[in-house]
Amino acid sequence: MPRYKVTLAYDGTDxxxxxxxxxxASVQGLxxxxxxxxxNQRIVMTGAGRTDAGVHALGQxxxxxxxxxxxxAVLVRALNxxxxxxxxxxxxxxxxxxxxxxxxxxxxxxxxxxxxxPVLGPFEYRYAWHLPGPLDIEAMSEAASLLVGRHxxxxxxSAGSDVESTVxxxxxxxxxxxSNGARYLxxxxxxxxxxxxxxxxIVGSLVEVGKGRRRASWIGEALAACDRTAAGPNAPPDGLxxxxxxxxxxxxxxx
Amino acid sequence: MPRYKVTLAYDGTDxxxxxxxxxxASVQGLxxxxxxxxxNQRIVMTGAGRTDAGVHALGQxxxxxxxxxxxxAVLVRALNxxxxxxxxxxxxxxxxxxxxxxxxxxxxxxxxxxxxxPVLGPFEYRYAWHLPGPLDIEAMSEAASLLVGRHxxxxxxSAGSDVESTVxxxxxxxxxxxSNGARYLxxxxxxxxxxxxxxxxIVGSLVEVGKGRRRASWIGEALAACDRTAAGPNAPPDGLxxxxxxxxxxxxxxx
Numbered sequence: 001m002p003r004y005k006v007t008l009a010y011d012g013t014d015x016x017x018x019x020x021x022x023x024x025a026s027v028q029g030l031x032x033x034x035x036x037x038x039x040n041q042r043i044v045m046t047g048a049g050r051t052d053a054g055v056h057a058l059g060q061x062x063x064x065x066x067x068x069x070x071x072x073a074v075l076v077r078a079l080n081x082x083x084x085x086x087x088x089x090x091x092x093x094x095x096x097x098x099x100x101x102x103x104x105x106x107x108x109x110x111x112x113x114x115x116x117x118p119v120l121g122p123f124e125y126r127y128a129w130h131l132p133g134p135l136d137i138e139a140m141s142e143a144a145s146l147l148v149g150r151h152x153x154x155x156x157x158s159a160g161s162d163v164e165s166t167v168x169x170x171x172x173x174x175x176x177x178x179s180n181g182a183r184y185l186x187x188x189x190x191x192x193x194x195x196x197x198x199x200x201x202i203v204g205s206l207v208e209v210g211k212g213r214r215r216a217s218w219i220g221e222a223l224a225a226c227d228r229t230a231a232g233p234n235a236p237p238d239g240l241x242x243x244x245x246x247x248x249x250x251x252x253x254x255x
Numbered sequence: 256m257p258r259y260k261v262t263l264a265y266d267g268t269d270x271x272x273x274x275x276x277x278x279x280a281s282v283q284g285l286x287x288x289x290x291x292x293x294x295n296q297r298i299v300m301t302g303a304g305r306t307d308a309g310v311h312a313l314g315q316x317x318x319x320x321x322x323x324x325x326x327x328a329v330l331v332r333a334l335n336x337x338x339x340x341x342x343x344x345x346x347x348x349x350x351x352x353x354x355x356x357x358x359x360x361x362x363x364x365x366x367x368x369x370x371x372x373p374v375l376g377p378f379e380y381r382y383a384w385h386l387p388g389p390l391d392i393e394a395m396s397e398a399a400s401l402l403v404g405r406h407x408x409x410x411x412x413s414a415g416s417d418v419e420s421t422v423x424x425x426x427x428x429x430x431x432x433x434s435n436g437a438r439y440l441x442x443x444x445x446x447x448x449x450x451x452x453x454x455x456x457i458v459g460s461l462v463e464v465g466k467g468r469r470r471a472s473w474i475g476e477a478l479a480a481c482d483r484t485a486a487g488p489n490a491p492p493d494g495l496x497x498x499x500x501x502x503x504x505x506x507x508x509x510x
Contacts, residue, residue, distance in 0.1 A: 011377040056378075076374075085380040119331075122266040123311075123382070125340040 001065040003099055004072060006031075006079070007091040008060040012237070013126045014086060017053045018060070027051070027087055031062065034082035038075075039067055048101040048245040049108055049194070054237030056127065059090075059109075059244035061101045069094075101245065107171060109190040109244045112203045112235065117183035128184070129203075129239040135185060135210035140175045142216040143209045144187065147173040147202065147223065154226040156202055157195035158234065166226075168193050175206065190246075197234050205232035256320040258354055259327060261286075261334070262346040263315040267492070268381045269341060272308045273315070282306070282342055286317065289337035293330075294322055303356040303500040304363055304449070309492030311382065314345075314364075314499035316356045324349075356500065362426060364445040364499040367458045367490065372438035383439070384458075384494040390440060390465035395430045397471040398464045399442065402428040402457065402478065409481040411457055412450035413489065421481075423448050430461065445501075452489050460487035 008027070016024040020032065028045050035043040048061040072092035079089045115128040116135055147170050154166040170191040178184040187203055205222060208214045214232075222231040263282070271279040275287065283300050290298040303316040327347035334344045370383040371390055402425050409421040425446040433439040442458055460477060463469040469487075477486040 009377050080374060085375070086377045088374050088377050090374055090376075119335060119343050119345055120340070121345075122264050122341045122343050127378070 001067060001097060002069040003063060003065045003095050003097045004070075004075060005061060005063045005093050005095040005099060005101065006076070006089050008057055008062060009088045009090055010057050010060070011086040011126065012051060012053065012055045012057070015053060017055070018047050018049070018051045027057075027060075028062075030083055030087055031079065034079045035064060037082075038070065038078075046101055048105050049242055051240075051242055052197070052200075052237050054240075056241040057243075058241055060242050061105070061245040061247075063095065063099055063101045065097070104247060105245050106248055107190050107192055107246045108194060108242065109172075109188070109246070110194070110199045111241050111243045112187040112189075112199060113239045113241070114185040114187070114203075114207070115183060116185060126238055127241070129236050131207065133211075135207070136212060137175060137177050137185065137210070139212075139216045140185075140206045140210040143206055143219040144173045144175050144202075146216070146220045147189075151223055152226055153195055153198055153223070155222050155228055155231040156198045156205070157228065158197035158201070159228070161196040163195060166195060168195065168198070173202075199240055200234040200237065201228075201231055203235035203239070207235065208232040256322060256352060257324040258318060258320045258350050258352045259325075259330060260316060260318045260348050260350040260354060260356065261331070261344050263312055263317060263342065264345055265312050265315070265342040266381065267306060267308065267310045267312070270308060272310070273302050273304070273306045282312075282315075283317075285338055285342055286334065289334045290319060292337075293325065293333075301356055303360050304497055306495075306497055307452070307455075307492050309495075311496040312498075313496055315497050316360070316500040316502075318350065318354055318356045320352065359502060360500050361503055362445050362447055362501045363449065363497065364427075364443070364501070365449070365454045366496050366498045367442040367444075367454060368494045368496070369440040369442070369458075369462070370438060371440060381493060382496070384491050386462065388466075390462070391467060392430060392432050392440065392465070394467075394471045395440075395461045395465040398461055398474040399428045399430050399457075401471070401475045402444075406478055407481050408450055408453055408478070410477050410483055410486040411453045411460070412483065413452035413456070414483070416451040418450060421450055423450065423453075428457075454495055455489040455492065456483075456486055458490035458494070462490065463487040 010027050016026050018027045020026045020029040031045045043064050045062050045064045076089045076092040113128040115130050118132050120130040150169040152167050172190040174188050176186040209216050265282050271281050273282045275281045275284040286300045298319050300317050300319045331344045331347040368383040370385050373387050375385040405424040407422050427445040429443050431441040464471050
């Protein structure tokens with residue numbers, strides 16, 4: 001069966017998350033509904049990562065198989081015509097029939113946005129955590145760098161997940177002050193996989209450091225404890241965005 | 256009575272426009288409701304310009320008078336606490352009791368955004384007119400420049416307004432291709448006043464030129480006709496934003 005990979009952007013504000021659920025509109029559900037007319041049956045859409053309710057994507061990747069081949073450009077146009085404007089298919093390509101968007105991913109990249117100014121604008125409030133007041137960026141940067149590498153991230157995982165291992169490798173974990181004068185702080189993280197609410201727990205912990213309630217080295221102690229209560233609270237979902245899913249070049253290009 | 260000037264930003268998508276109306280939520284209505292508790296009565300909020308339903312603002316200006324003086328910083332915080340996140344008060348200041356945000360304005364600036372790429376992103380669709388395909392920017396620029404100066408803009412005014420004169424002066428009227436690689440086209444216009452739907456009628460006419468359906472010089476003919484049917488259709492409201500209202504320095508700064 002021919003298989004297709006799509007790259008997606010969505011505003012997660014109004015969705016229950018990526019995964020299809022009975023409680024409300026999901027990104028997966030909307031995509032599967034938009035695919036339905038192609039073969040008059042449910043076509044399963046598998047995503048690279050399950051984003052939570054309120055979490056956004058600029059480069060989510062998903063895949064599905066069809067019984068008969070279709071031009072990827074036609075698929076992209078037809079899906080966009082049937083989807084709400086808050087979910088867009090940016091790109092489509094045929095991939096090997098064995099392609100799995102999650103298992104084949106080399107890494108995933110997330111960005112978290114914090115706004116520290118007094119008034120968060122009407123065009124930005126869905127996409128940032130509003131934390132007015134100063135943050136110690138240097139201490140946050142130091143703390144963020146302690147998470148790079150292969151670690152057991154059990155302290156940064158919410159209850160309710162059933163993963164076999166809580167060991168993950170982070171290739172990048174850094175804090176950036178936006179240089180254009182806007183009062184934005186960005187946290188960039190790239191890893192081979194992420195546990196449930198892991199980025200939000202990391203950001204919530206970094207903010208504890210940035211607000212001066214903890215020293216930078218406390219992040220290392222929280223990591224070593226392998227206990228969720230040792231780390232900080234989860235940051236809200238609004239500031240989080242799945243920016244990209246990276247694949248080995250051969251998977252991304254050749255069918 | 257002490258008088259105050261506020262600078263406002265809002266996402267116009269979900270509003271019936273600036274002006275208070277019985278048919279739905281308006282920006283003026285929300286602001287007046289937020290002001291009500293200060294003196295337990297309706298306090299009239301006068302705006303510099305009446306933005307239509309769906310039109311946004313980054314720098315709308317409004318003014319109101321109170322019976323007793325208040326710290327402008329306290330007013331700003333209290334209003335923001337009572338307003339939805341789609342309407343934000345960016346700044347507040349005391350002004351002379353004679354200040355009128357519309358009559359005292361030296362000029363108003365609007366920006367209109369057109370997206371020409373194939374897929375308009377989920378974070379941008381509320382703020383742009385999606386017109387996939389090529390546009391002749393040079394011809395649009397030439398046409399836009401013909402509108403600079405003092406002219407009778409009757410051809411660019413929608414029915415239903417009762418202004419005494421349709422003569423207005425434009426100080427700036429230019430088309431800009433965004434240089435950062437994104438497929439955005441911006442139209443910047445600054446004038447001493449604007450007729451009903453005037454910017455949208457200008458943009459709709461510029462697009463007729465950009466799509467090659469009319470020559471650039473046709474804009475001059477449409478202007479000279481002083482007849483609404485001589486110009487192009489109104490562009491949709493989504494792409495339009497009131498970016499600033501300019502005042503003579505003495506009015507903006509001293510109470």
